[in-house]
Amino acid sequence: MTEVETVSAKQVVPEDAAVHESMADVLASRGDWRGAYEHLRAAIELQRAQPPPVPDQFRREVDRLRRERAKALEESLLDAVTTVYNRRYLDRRLDDLCGAERGSLAVALVDIDLFKNVNDTFGHLAGDQVLRRVAMLLREGLPQLGFCARYGGEEFMLVLPAVQQADAVRVAERARARIAEHPWSTLWPGLSVTISAGLAYEAESAFGDRRQVLEADHLLYAAKRAGRNRVAYRGWPDSSVIEYCP
Incomplete structure (x- = not known):
């Protein structure tokens, strides 16, 4: 053989x-x-x-269901009007960022000035367009780890991890300037839009009680009191802000 x-x-x-x-x-x-x-x-x-071969039709159906699930999860974390992150995502990320020592963190609470006047004068359709355009302008120029979320109503929040205070102020101030200088009248004749912002910064963020968000809220109202279209932060040249101590 x-x-x-x-x-x-x-x-x-x-x-x-x-x-x-x-x-x-x-x-x-x-x-x-x-x-x-x-x-x-x-x-x-x-x-x-060996396991039996998976029919192509079944494999395609599983892939479709996975894509739909991923899309549904993404949509559940996005605001329906502005397509930036929603409050659900914001709260989750803030819990992660504030729950342990992870270095510096800046949060800027942003409010559209006199937004009720926009709705009353131009209608709610124009109001929704303003919300979408403001969200788009806020997202421009964010650092790599930063993100924008709709906080509620006409309020947004910029979350800026791992930045220096001067850089965080610069990001917020440039966003304010972009919105103030935007040609709003191309959307609706006579329309103008500005924002006010309160920016709270900590070099070591470990605040499970969200103290930074509270500080940003106080600073936002300081910017409003000072005349709107401003970014207020700790050390900003306004006595009400300088004296504020959370």
């Missing part, structure tokens, strides 16, 4: 059942029925051990 004829399925155990079938064919053609039988039986055992 040749070398091929003397090799049994116990001596050579290929992982692929097709290899066993090929060896069975070779041995059978040479009259080695016992060796052919052993390889054929090994091929059958391997095929039984």
